[in-house]
Amino acid sequence: MIRSILCSVLALSGATTELWVPEVSTLLAQDGDPIEVNIDWLTSVDYRPGMKLPDEILALDGKQVQLVGYMAIGTLEGDESFEFVPESCECGRSKVQHFIDVTLTDDVATFTPGRITLVGKFSVGEVKEDGFVTSLYRLEVERLP
């Protein structure tokens, strides 16, 4: 039922096959369970400043999500935020859609090489400073695992 409603919503919104109409389990988790979101999928979206993101990504705004990835090399010790990326290398991916801006609400960053899992409140949308988009995806996490 939920899936059929979701499909209808996506169809009405003009969603194309590129949006990967999801199985219900990938988008709508049980109450209280975070939604598992693939970081490669999120950060490889075609995007230019000002462009509307796919509805399936916009639907994640405000939700509890779980992401698995890497702290960006260059994370400053003691900072309350860091960039979360799909690979440990930068690998030519330095654009705003290539990372999740993580804010720690009850902790400070300590650079941890290796893959980590984060759960928190996700938000989507352009945040601008001096006319430049400085973040597209944000995740509010209590503390590092």
Added chain:
Amino acid sequence: MRGLVGDLLRLSLTLTLVGVIGSGLSAQDTDTDKEIERLFAAALNGRVVIRPQAANRLVALGEEGEARILKELGEDGLGLAAMGPAIIEAIGLCQSNELRGALWPALSNGDFPWRPSVARALAEQPRDTETAAFQLHLDDPLAEVRAAMTRGFGQAEGSLDVLEKKLLDEDDRARQAAALALLDRGQKDVLWYLLEELKREDKYFERPTGTSARITVSRALSKRGLDLAGYDGRKEPTTPANARAIEHLEKSLKGDPPPMTSWQTAGGPISLERIGLELRSCRAGEFFLRWTDDDHLLVGQGNPAVVVLPPGTTRKLVRGLAAGYDGLEGKRFFGAPGCDLEQVLLRRTPSSKSEALVIAKGPAFVPDLRPTPLTEGYAPLIATLPDGESTDPRLQHLLRRVRTALAVLGGSVADLQR
């Protein structure tokens, strides 16, 4: 007298008008100049995330923006490296022949620090006159350069035969670029190769490299309007929906799949990995090496090349590398962010999680960057690498190529008696 007064009045009025118009133009020019300088500074030294946006806006200003980059480039073109990757990639969108002309020598210079960015810039808007230049770099040591050159070569109407040969590249990014370029040129049969990418389930330790490939390729195919019959790159290819979609896509192709090498196929499960050594050098290329619990050396990602080692080799290597880790007093990161990366993964016991250690740096050589206990731990690892001729490009003179990469990344590693 009246004539003189009249002339003076006319002159005064003219000067006033010239002044008004002149000052107006100057103000406008000054505003534009200020904006150009603001964008240039942001593209050069701003937060990393805003640099590409600033660079793109600068070149979107047209000739004036391009002139600012030209000024920095200098007559000898030596200013290019200092401008960094964001401005270099934006040059790919410029109309200026002079700017574009500075990119090719930089690509040919093996010591130029931002060669993948140069290659991506050149491939952004390829020109038909550059087909031969693209072809010259199709066998570059850096996979990202090969992938970009393949894209450019395909768009510049390069030979289909040459593109078909690139389907044999050892790196999945370059192979995907070749297959997509051929698809764009109407060669539908290359979908057989891309279907192998959609079937990938491989991991590099915990990193789901197969999932990344599936997402990249399925997105590229959807973008080209191909109906993927409900295939979802985020899910394993064995899920019922994805298996049905793959079957549907295979049936849509005529004939049988072409013969493929091992590295062109999705491959199967691998044994438990105990040690991983990932080297990414912006000059010497990339290497993905793993030693498994059952004494196999795996070379490459995806479906890796397999070298059988003498029994007991991996456990001995694990003990040696663990001692190296223990000599570092818990420190797991060395250096500073940059295009060079060396990442070691160690699983101390078959059931433990891998422990990562990272060494990173920019393009400049940093003497003794790798700590001595780690360098000592590497020597027995690389002594297991083959160094002979091989029909498998991943194994061809592997030892000497890895040695070169290690030397430029964190410093030379001593030769152990083999």
